[in-house]
Amino acid sequence: MNAPLRVSPGPAPPGLLTVMKGQCGDCNTGGLCLSTGLDSGSKMRFDRLVGQHRRIAAGDTLYRTGQPLRSLYALRCGFFKIRRPGPAGDQITGFPMAGELLGLEAVGTGIHQSDAIALEDSIVCELPFAALERLFEDIPGLHRRFYRLMSCEINREQHLMLLLGHMRAEQRMATFLADMGAAYAARGYSPAQFQLRMSREDIGSYLGLTIESISRLLGRFTKLGLITVDKRAVVLTDPQRIAEMASGFSPCSPMV
Amino acid sequence: MNAPLRVSPGPAPPGLLTVMKGQCGDCNTGGLCLSTGLDSGSKMRFDRLVGQHRRIAAGDTLYRTGQPLRSLYALRCGFFKIRRPGPAGDQITGFPMAGELLGLEAVGTGIHQSDAIALEDSIVCELPFAALERLFEDIPGLHRRFYRLMSCEINREQHLMLLLGHMRAEQRMATFLADMGAAYAARGYSPAQFQLRMSREDIGSYLGLTIESISRLLGRFTKLGLITVDKRAVVLTDPQRIAEMASGFSPCSPMV
DNA sequence: CGTGCGCTTGATAGAAATCAATGTCAGTGG
DNA sequence: CCACTGACATTGATTTCTATCAAGCGCACG
Numbered sequence: 001m002n003a004p005l006r007v008s009p010g011p012a013p014p015g016l017l018t019v020m021k022g023q024c025g026d027c028n029t030g031g032l033c034l035s036t037g038l039d040s041g042s043k044m045r046f047d048r049l050v051g052q053h054r055r056i057a058a059g060d061t062l063y064r065t066g067q068p069l070r071s072l073y074a075l076r077c078g079f080f081k082i083r084r085p086g087p088a089g090d091q092i093t094g095f096p097m098a099g100e101l102l103g104l105e106a107v108g109t110g111i112h113q114s115d116a117i118a119l120e121d122s123i124v125c126e127l128p129f130a131a132l133e134r135l136f137e138d139i140p141g142l143h144r145r146f147y148r149l150m151s152c153e154i155n156r157e158q159h160l161m162l163l164l165g166h167m168r169a170e171q172r173m174a175t176f177l178a179d180m181g182a183a184y185a186a187r188g189y190s191p192a193q194f195q196l197r198m199s200r201e202d203i204g205s206y207l208g209l210t211i212e213s214i215s216r217l218l219g220r221f222t223k224l225g226l227i228t229v230d231k232r233a234v235v236l237t238d239p240q241r242i243a244e245m246a247s248g249f250s251p252c253s254p255m256v
Numbered sequence: 257m258n259a260p261l262r263v264s265p266g267p268a269p270p271g272l273l274t275v276m277k278g279q280c281g282d283c284n285t286g287g288l289c290l291s292t293g294l295d296s297g298s299k300m301r302f303d304r305l306v307g308q309h310r311r312i313a314a315g316d317t318l319y320r321t322g323q324p325l326r327s328l329y330a331l332r333c334g335f336f337k338i339r340r341p342g343p344a345g346d347q348i349t350g351f352p353m354a355g356e357l358l359g360l361e362a363v364g365t366g367i368h369q370s371d372a373i374a375l376e377d378s379i380v381c382e383l384p385f386a387a388l389e390r391l392f393e394d395i396p397g398l399h400r401r402f403y404r405l406m407s408c409e410i411n412r413e414q415h416l417m418l419l420l421g422h423m424r425a426e427q428r429m430a431t432f433l434a435d436m437g438a439a440y441a442a443r444g445y446s447p448a449q450f451q452l453r454m455s456r457e458d459i460g461s462y463l464g465l466t467i468e469s470i471s472r473l474l475g476r477f478t479k480l481g482l483i484t485v486d487k488r489a490v491v492l493t494d495p496q497r498i499a500e501m502a503s504g505f506s507p508c509s510p511m512v
Numbered sequence: 513c514g515t516g517c518g519c520t521t522g523a524t525a526g527a528a529a530t531c532a533a534t535g536t537c538a539g540t541g542g
Numbered sequence: 543c544c545a546c547t548g549a550c551a552t553t554g555a556t557t558t559c560t561a562t563c564a565a566g567c568g569c570a571c572g
Contacts, residue, residue, distance in 0.1 A: 086418040087503040088427060093414050105414060108407030113414070136399065143392065143399055150406040151364030157413040158349050158361065158369070162342040164420035165464030169560070171344060200519065208421030210561060215520050231519090231569095247343040425528065456551065466529060471552050487537095487551090 033074055033099055034127070034145055045139065050074075050125045062102065062116040062124065069106035071126045075099065078122020079197040083205075084114040092206040094156070095119070095198060097183055103129075104150055119197040164208045172207045173217040174245035177227065181236060192239045196232040289330055289355055290383070290401055301395065306330075306381045318358065318372040318380065325362035327382045331355065334378020335453040339461075340370040348462040350412070351375070351454060353439055359385075360406055375453040420464045428463045429473040430501035433483065437492060448495045452488040 035046045053076060056062055062073060065085055075096055082094045082102070093114060096102055102124070106112040136143035163172050185191035196203070200214045207214070221227045226242055228235045236242055291302045309332060312318055318329060321341055331352055338350045338358070349370060352358055358380070362368040392399040419428050441447035452459070456470045463470070477483045482498055484491045492498055 084414055084418060086422060088418070088422040088424075091414075091418045091421050093417055104407055105410050106407070108404045108411060113411055133400065137396070140393070143403075144389065147399075147403045147406055148364045150403055150410065151360055151362070153410055154361050154406065154413065155364060155369055157410065157417060158340055158347075161349055161413060161416055161420060162340060162344070162347045164417060165347050165461070166342060166344040168344075205421070211519080212521085212562085213560060216560095219520075455549090467551080468530080468553085469528060472528095475552075 034101055034142070034149065037141060037145060045135065046142070050127060052126055054124050054126055056118040056122045056124060058118050058120045058122075060118050062118065063106075063112045064115050065112055067112045069103060069110050069112060069129055071128045072101055072103040072107075072132065073116070073124040073126055074101055076123040076125050078124075079119040080122065081117050081119055081198055081202055082114050083117060090205060091208075092198075092202050093160070095202075095206070098187060101149055104153055107150075119202075169207075169209055169213055169217060170220075171245055171247075172209065173214070173221065174242050176203065176207055177221075177234065177236060178239075178243050178246040180234075181239065192236040194234060196234055290357055290398070290405065293397060293401060301391065302398070306383060308382055310380050310382055312374040312378045312380060314374055314376045314378075316374050318374065319362075319368045320371050321368055323368045325359060325366050325368060325385055327384045328357055328359040328363075328388065329372070329380040329382055330357055332379040332381050334380075335375040336378065337373050337375055337454055337458055338370050339373060346461060347464075348454075348458050349416070351458075351462070354443060357405055360409055363406075375458075425463075425465055425469055425473060426476075427501055427503075428465065429470070429477065430498050430503075432459065432463055433477075433490065433492060434495075434499050434502040436490075437495065448492040450490060452490055 054073075056078065062080070075098055077098045079098075080096045080102065081092050082096065084091050084093050096116075102116050103112065105114055107129075136146065163175055167175065180194060180196070181191035184194045198206075200211045203209075204211045204214045209217075218227070218229050221242075222229055226236070226238045228237055291299055310329075312334065318336070331354055333354045335354075336352045336358065337348050338352065340347050340349050352372075358372050359368065361370055363385075392402065419431055423431065436450060436452070437447035440450045454462075456467045459465075460467045460470045465473075474483070474485050477498075478485055482492070482494045484493055
C-alpha cells in the first residue's frame, strides 16, 4: 500500500460509468475479492464464471427479500446498503464497498433475506451461484476462500451486535466513523477524509438511533473538534480520539 | 416429529453423564448436525473424523478468545453460551443447543473471536478443522452443508441485530422467549415449557438490557398472564400473544 | 418561485439505566 | 440445627439518555 492516499471521491457525474468489460486481472478491488490468491489458471476459469458486469444505477435494487438466490455479486466498484425488513422497522445491516461479496445471507435457504440497494452508480460482477458451487469442486482454494469470507461476515456482524447491544450513542458514532475510515484505508483512500454515501436516516437505522440523534452527534463531535462535516463530506480532524472513543475495533480480513 | 413432546429437563444430576462413545448413528441431535444428509459411506468417513467426544462440565470453557482454531465442535448434548469481549463490556452472542456447530467465527482468521462456556454438563464432538477441510475435498455434500450452515449463522445474527437495533425491551424479551421455545420445539421438547439454562445476567447481555430490566420484564409478563416463572423454569401460558409481541420471527434452517 | 426532501435544532416525554435496598436459596461450617 | 455467606434475583426511587414532537433551514429540482 505505497500509493499516495486519495480522498474518496464525491458522487460520480452521471454517464461516467461506461461499461467496464475487463476481466478479473484489471480489477482494482485490491485483494478483497473472492478470486484473490488463486493461481493464474484458476483465475482464468473464475473469470469465465463471471456472467457479466452489471451496472446498477444509484437507488436501484440488486436483489430483494424473498427472491430466490440466483447469483452472488462481487462489488467491483460503487457502494451499496443492505436493508433487512423486520417487525419493528427495517434495519440497515451494512454498507458494502468495492471488493465485497453480496448475497451470502441467501446461501443457507436459497432465498434472499434482505434488499441490496445501490447508493451510487455501481458495477457488480455477477457470479451465478450454481456455477460457483460447481467451480468449488474444481478449484481447490476457492471454497476455502469462500467459507472464510463467510466467517469474516459472521465476525463483522458480531462486532455490530456488540455496538448495538452495549454501546451508547456516542461510542456507536465514533465506531461508525472509525470503521468507515478503516474501510476507505483498506482501499487506498484516506482514512480521515471521505464522503458518506448514505443518508442520515440510513446511518440511524444502521446504528440503531434516530435521524435526530445522528444529527446531534455529528454536531457535538464537530463542536468537540473531532470532525468537520459539510453535508456528506466528513473529515476526521482528530482520528486518534475518535479511535479511542470507539476503542477496541479490530477488522477481520481472511487468511488468503 | 410424532414423538410426544417432553418438557426440557432441569439441570442434570451430577454423574449422570457417563461418557457416550457412540458414533454419529446414535446421535440424537435430529438432523441439525453437519453430517445430516450424507450417504452412509460418507457418514462413516465423517465418523472417523470425529476425534473424540469431549465432556465439558458446567462452567468450563471450551475455547477462548485469542486461541488458535484447532477444531470445530458439534454440540452433542448440553447447552453453551458464547461470549464476545468488547470495549463496552462483554456481549453474549448466542446460546447454542444440541446439534449446533461451535467455532465458526474462528474460520476466517484462524483465531477464536469469542469464548464458549458450558451452561450445563455437555458433550461435544471434536472436529479437527484441518481434517475437516481435507474431508471437504472428498465428500461432495459436506462442504455445501458447511457453508449453508454458516449462511444460516449469518441470518441468525442479522435477526439479532434487528432485535438489538430496533426493538424495545418488551419486544426483545418476547422474541427471546419465542425463540427459546422454537429452539426446544426443534429438538422435540415443548415450545411452551422449558428451563432457562442461563442467568438473568446472561439474558441481559444477550438482549442488550440490564439484569434489573430482565427481572421487571419477567414480572410484567407474569402479571399480564403471558407466562409463569419459577426461578429458571418458564411456562409460556399464552404463547400466541408472546409470538404476536415478537411478531415476525422466522427461523432459518438449511436446505439439506 | 414554490415544493419537497434531507437535515438541523429546540423542547419535552418516556424508556431503560443506575443507584440502593431487600429477598431467596444453596452451601458451609460452627 | 441454625447462623452465616455469597451468588442470584426482585423491587423501588431516581436519573439519564435517547426518542418523540415540533419547527425551521437550505438546497436541488421542476
